[in-house]
Amino acid sequence: MKKTVEATQVLQAARDLLPVISARAADIESGRRLPLDLLQQFKQAGFFRMFVPRSHGGLELDLWTACELLETLARADGAAGWTAMIGMETPNLLSLLSRERFDAIYSAGPDVIMGGPFNAQGQAVMEAEGYRVTGRWGFASGCEHCDWMFANCVVLQDGQPRPGPVPGMPLTRAMLFRASQVRIIDTWNVLGLRGTGSHDVAIDGAFCPGEDSFDIFFGASCLQGPGFTAPVQHFALHMAAVALGIAQGAVDDLVKLVTTGKRRMYARVPLIESPVLQLELGRIEMTVRAARALLRDTVEEFWTACMNGPASALPLAPRLSATLAWVTETAAGIVETCYRAGGSSSLKDGSSLQRRFRDIYTFRQHAAAAEGWFGQAGAALLGQPTGFWT
DSSP states (O other), X not given: OOOOHHHHXXXXXXXXXXXXXXXXXXXXXXXXXOOHHHHHHHHHHTGGGSSSOGGGTOOOOOHHHHHHHHHHHHHHOHHHHHHHHHHHTHHHXXXXXXXXXXXXXXXXXXOOOEEXXXXXOEEEXXXXXXXXXXXXXXXXXXXXXXXXXXXXXXXXXXXXXXXXXXXXXXXXXXEEEXXXXXXXXXXXXXXXXXXXXXXXXXXXXXXXXXXXEEOTTTOOOSSOSGGGSSHHHHHHHHXXXXXXXXXXXXXXXXXXXXXTTOOOTTOSSOGGGOXXXXXXXXXXXXXXXXXXXXXXXXXXXXXXXXXXXXXXXXGGHHHHHHHHHHHHHHHHHHHHHXXXXXXXXXXXXXXXXXXXXXXXXXXXXXXXXXXXHHHHXXXXXXXXXXXXXX
């Protein structure tokens, strides 16, 4: 994909911020959120307008540019990459509203940030002109700095779930609210990715107009263009880029550690001269490059399909999910190798290798990166049914 001037500029902005983010990694983790001054730098760099249409003041960039940017940010800090990813995806999801509502939300400018959980953990009772929403949802990444929040719900009518498009499954819809209407519950005390601030959120009987609800998984975008074709499928590749960035960052950390002259206890030579270390480092370097090559190949295939419309893009869903599962699994192996090679240096609080180890194994627990998605790819090869399940 040939880079536009805007793509080149936003990628350079990310590279320029890499040392800034790295220096703030401890603050990001201890604060369990992206510091507001760093968030402002992300906005100024254009990260949150990458997918916003040019007609609305955005950059409307391609998928591979986004993956390059997310890898760069996660290379500095996994939580920073993840949090940026959530904000960047805002226009993709908001495009599932009507064009009128999309235009209204972006009327004040392109740097809109939305977050919310995909899991339907709430209830939306149908009323005239909308829904009465109640529930509590986990994993609302970046919720403390969002402008808007959505909450996915099972839709109820006359006390019963309405049937959804998948036989045997209820209808679900995401309900959109101003962030001030949503209660944040401080729950994000976890192993890794602490800086994502993925707290629980709750809504207690709030009304959501029908025009502010959308279907995350089966909705159609109100906008044209490859970036708005099958929006949710793009997200799997964004996530894979973040996992890849965490792995590349661990390799960077190990190289930096080894070149300081570190010598393992009982070792005859410094690590930099160790044949075993050199072998392991060469292997993980090739593995990182292989994961990046797979991701890029998948991105290019999917982007080309998106240019031809949903009918071409949707059949690729099983392979996209399997790509995320494989890249995440592979990234975890790379980080673990780097962590072990770091010896006792990796154990200490404040060690970047320790942080990356915790981040990638927290990442691996995400449902979208589960190994069960390999089964979807296998089923597709065998001509068996596929869908949003593992």
